[in-house]
Amino acid sequence: MIDLAGKVAVVTGSGRGIGRAEATRLAAYGAKVVVNDLGVATDGSETDEAPADEVVSEIRAAGGEAVSDRSDISTAAGGETLVRRAVDEWGRLDIVVNNAGFGRPRMAFNMTEAEWDDVIRVHLKGTFSVTAPACRWWREETKAGRGGYGRIINTATGLLMLGGAGQSNYVAAKAGVMAFTNAVATEMAPYGVTANTIMPSAYTRLAAIGWRSRKHNEAAGSDVDYGDPVHVAEMVCYVASPDAGYLSGQTFQVRAGMVEHIRAWEVDRVVERGDRGWAAPDLAGEIPRMFGAGAKPAELPPKDWKDDYEAKGGSATAPEKS
Numbered sequence: 207m208i209d210l211a212g213k214v215a216v217v218t219g220s221g222r223g224i225g226r227a228e229a230t231r232l233a234a235y236g237a238k239v240v241v242n243d244l245g246v247a248t249d250g251s252e253t254d255e256a257p258a259d260e261v262v263s264e265i266r267a268a269g270g271e272a273v274s275d276r277s278d279i280s281t282a283a284g285g286e287t288l289v290r291r292a293v294d295e296w297g298r299l300d301i302v303v304n305n306a307g308f309g310r311p312r313m314a315f316n317m318t319e320a321e322w323d324d325v326i327r328v329h330l331k332g333t334f335s336v337t338a339p340a341c342r343w344w345r346e347e348t349k350a351g352r353g354g355y356g357r358i359i360n361t362a363t364g365l366l367m368l369g370g371a372g373q374s375n376y377v378a379a380k381a382g383v384m385a386f387t388n389a390v391a392t393e394m395a396p397y398g399v400t401a402n403t404i405m406p407s408a409y410t411r412l413a414a415i416g417w418r419s420r421k422h423n424e425a426a427g428s429d430v431d432y433g434d435p436v437h438v439a440e441m442v443c444y445v446a447s448p449d450a451g452y453l454s455g456q457t458f459q460v461r462a463g464m465v466e467h468i469r470a471w472e473v474d475r476v477v478e479r480g481d482r483g484w485a486a487p488d489l490a491g492e493i494p495r496m497f498g499a500g501a502k503p504a505e506l507p508p509k510d511w512k513d514d515y516e517a518k519g520g521s522a523t524a525p526e527k528s
């Protein structure tokens with residue numbers, strides 16, 4: 207039983223796509239939600255759209271509580287305003303979902319400084335900009351004897367495990383998000399605050415080209431739509447819940463009916479020479495042995511990872527929609 211009644215959440219970029227599903231599902235489980243969205247295009251350029259307002263109406267129509275916020279979370283001031291909005295509105299903050307973002311794909315050799323900076327800013331600095339004031343608030347609450355609950359859920363991408371050609375700015379930002387999350391998980395453990403990363407996969411305007419069909423388990427004879435961002439949102443609701451207090455510094459990929467625990471940055475193979483250290487000629491002899499005598503490094507995942515998704519899709523059941 208997942209019960210988020212009395213909890214207050216902020217979800218960045220929740221006017222559309224995955225964030226929208228996260229905000230509506232958190233509200234369905236009882237949380238009060240600040241729906242943040244700047245209403246930008248997929249390349250980050252300005253529009254006059256206000257998608258957060260629509261999501262707020264949707265949540266209220268379903269009997270939930272929500273307010274909208276149009277802060278630009280890629281700035282420290284925007285993050286501060288968003289956190290303040292939750293506390294001013296409902297007197298507390300329990301859950302932060304950093305999801306907002308956009309892409310500027312281009313090969314590194316053609317990428318402009320602005321394309322690099324903007325993508326790093328929205329994903330990596332944006333995650334920091336909201337997380338930092340939230341952590342300050344939780345810390346103050348603990349000092350005042352009221353703390354003990356906080357959930358930070360950040361968003362990365364499985365693309366970073368596949369090389370990410372044409373997306374070097376994006377995967378660099380997302381790898382930074384994972385590293386940042388792990389550091390914050392350690393920093394905030396004494397305050398009862400967890401920090402975890404989700405690698406989502408869903409049919410949204412940002413990922414439309416990444417999905418060949420909305421139904422990824424046709425072969426299994428099921429009509430569950432694994433392109434629906436609700437599947438990502440259900441995992442986020444679980445990680446946000448009191449039940450998941452034991453999870454921190456973890457990364458999960460959610461795709462095609464699967465939840466995968468991702469192990470990153472672990473020591474894999476070792477050569478050791480404690481007696482006198484290494485010289486380059488010794489290393490030339492030893493390092494190839496890490497990969498087996500004369501062998502190449504492990505095979506990379508299939509180039510067309512969508513085929514792999516589809517082959518595996520349908521092996522798990524979809525979350526219940528309540």
Ligand SMILES: NC(=O)c1ccc[n+]([C@@H]2O[C@H](COP(=O)([O-])OP(=O)(O)OC[C@H]3O[C@@H](n4cnc5c(N)ncnc54)[C@H](O)[C@@H]3O)[C@@H](O)[C@H]2O)c1
Nearest residue numbers: 219222223224244245246279306307363407408410412413
């Ligand atoms: N869709 C996928 O399959 C997929 C896969 C891997 C990672 N992701 C990540 O999931 C997140 C959500 O992606 P999506 O596919 O739902 O995209 P989306 O474009 O549908 O939604 C992103 C939202 O973020 C908002 N936004 C952008 N910059 C903002 C800012 N500075 N301040 C406030 N709001 C801002 C946009 O207006 C938009 O509504 C992103 O971080 C994305 O990188 C998505």
